[in-house]
Amino acid sequence: MPVLTRLIPSPVVVDISRGAMDDLAGLLADQRISASGKLAIAISGGSGVALRAKLEPVLPHADWYAVADGTIDSAVKLADDIKGRRYDAVVGLGGGKIIDVAKYAAARVGLPMVAVATNLSHDGICSPVSILDNDNGRGSYGVPTPIAMVIDLDVIKEAPVRFIRAGIGDAISNISSIADWELSHKITGEPVDGLAAAMARTAGEAVLRHPGDCADDEFLTVLSEALVLTGIAMSISGDSRPASGACHEISHAFDLLYPGRSALHGEQVGIGAAFAMHLRGAVEQSGLFVEVLRRHGLPTAPEEIGFSADEFVAAVEYAPQTRPGRFTVLEHLNLSAAEIRDAYADYAKTIRS
Numbered sequence: 001m002p003v004l005t006r007l008i009p010s011p012v013v014v015d016i017s018r019g020a021m022d023d024l025a026g027l028l029a030d031q032r033i034s035a036s037g038k039l040a041i042a043i044s045g046g047s048g049v050a051l052r053a054k055l056e057p058v059l060p061h062a063d064w065y066a067v068a069d070g071t072i073d074s075a076v077k078l079a080d081d082i083k084g085r086r087y088d089a090v091v092g093l094g095g096g097k098i099i100d101v102a103k104y105a106a107a108r109v110g111l112p113m114v115a116v117a118t119n120l121s122h123d124g125i126c127s128p129v130s131i132l133d134n135d136n137g138r139g140s141y142g143v144p145t146p147i148a149m150v151i152d153l154d155v156i157k158e159a160p161v162r163f164i165r166a167g168i169g170d171a172i173s174n175i176s177s178i179a180d181w182e183l184s185h186k187i188t189g190e191p192v193d194g195l196a197a198a199m200a201r202t203a204g205e206a207v208l209r210h211p212g213d214c215a216d217d218e219f220l221t222v223l224s225e226a227l228v229l230t231g232i233a234m235s236i237s238g239d240s241r242p243a244s245g246a247c248h249e250i251s252h253a254f255d256l257l258y259p260g261r262s263a264l265h266g267e268q269v270g271i272g273a274a275f276a277m278h279l280r281g282a283v284e285q286s287g288l289f290v291e292v293l294r295r296h297g298l299p300t301a302p303e304e305i306g307f308s309a310d311e312f313v314a315a316v317e318y319a320p321q322t323r324p325g326r327f328t329v330l331e332h333l334n335l336s337a338a339e340i341r342d343a344y345a346d347y348a349k350t351i352r353s
Contacts, residue, residue, distance in 0.1 A: 070097030126231030169270025180245030
């Protein structure tokens with residue numbers, strides 16, 4: 001019997017609109033996620049306090065849990081705190097760290113998870129992965145995709161604009177990641193999931209070519225949709241391959257080699273994507289990446305986020321070690337430090353011209 005179709009793990013509902021958070025209780029009831037309103041809501045100790053004050057009157061049966069940080073210890077503590085309390089769902093209300101903690105805790109206790117994003121800094125808001133700090137640095141933990149995704153554009157606009165810009169860098173890096181996946185297919189025979197690749201590439205291209213900016217509701221909607229689609233693409237492929245190539249290896253190298261000095265994830269992968277496109281000889285496309293990053297106020301060179309050229313060279317050289325077994329343009333070219341230095345000098349020259 002041939003397989004005629006396949007099930008795609010994805011949210012039951014995605015609400016991206018102005019004022020979306022105000023109708024959270026109604027949305028969860030209408031979708032049969034929580035008719036009783038018995039929810040465990042994870043928030044940060046910062047912006048989460050104001051959001052709690054806003055939502056508490058319309059969610060009187062919810063319990064609120066302050067999450068200290070984005071560590072595995074915080075995720076386990078949240079799971080222990082909510083275990084056995086007969087909640088309908090876990091809600092992660094905040095940025096990427098809060099959502100990742102809530103995803104992990106919900107998976108641990110077997111509850112559905114609702115992601116209510118308050119910024120758009122990266123594509124983890126709807127992914128089947130929790131990125132959590134641990135004793136060895138940072139780990140990726142497989143979790144179910146959120147059952148519902150809510151993005152209130154009014155709330156997004158209140159976040160520092162730098163976090164929105166970072167999401168732009170993460171979204172357009174999909175294009176470089178897919179190029180790496182296709183390169184691996186050509187050189188190593190690694191299979192490419194065409195549906196996952198199509199979704200991730202389309203998401204990246206939509207952001208790359210949109211003429212709007214971070215103050216524009218239409219652009220924010222496209223960016224939000226791109227980050228959600230990227231998360232679904234990762235669910236389809238079963239790993240981060242559609243959204244993580246050389247660009248992410250370089251970013252992970254920054255995090256590991258220079259702890260405490262790294263910039264936002266989306267800022268780093270944006271630079272990494274532009275440089276990776278340059279390495280593979282796609283000079284015109286690399287130039288388009290640089291142009292778009294600049295237009296949105298994102299960095300295009302490591303010096304703009306506090307790293308010297310030598311530190312960038314060291315990060316690129318170390319990058320393949322961050323994802324053993326993943327094949328990208330970095331593994332393919334296998335450049336020496338001197339060759340990376342020359343390539344970066346050429347890239348730097350093109351972005352200055």
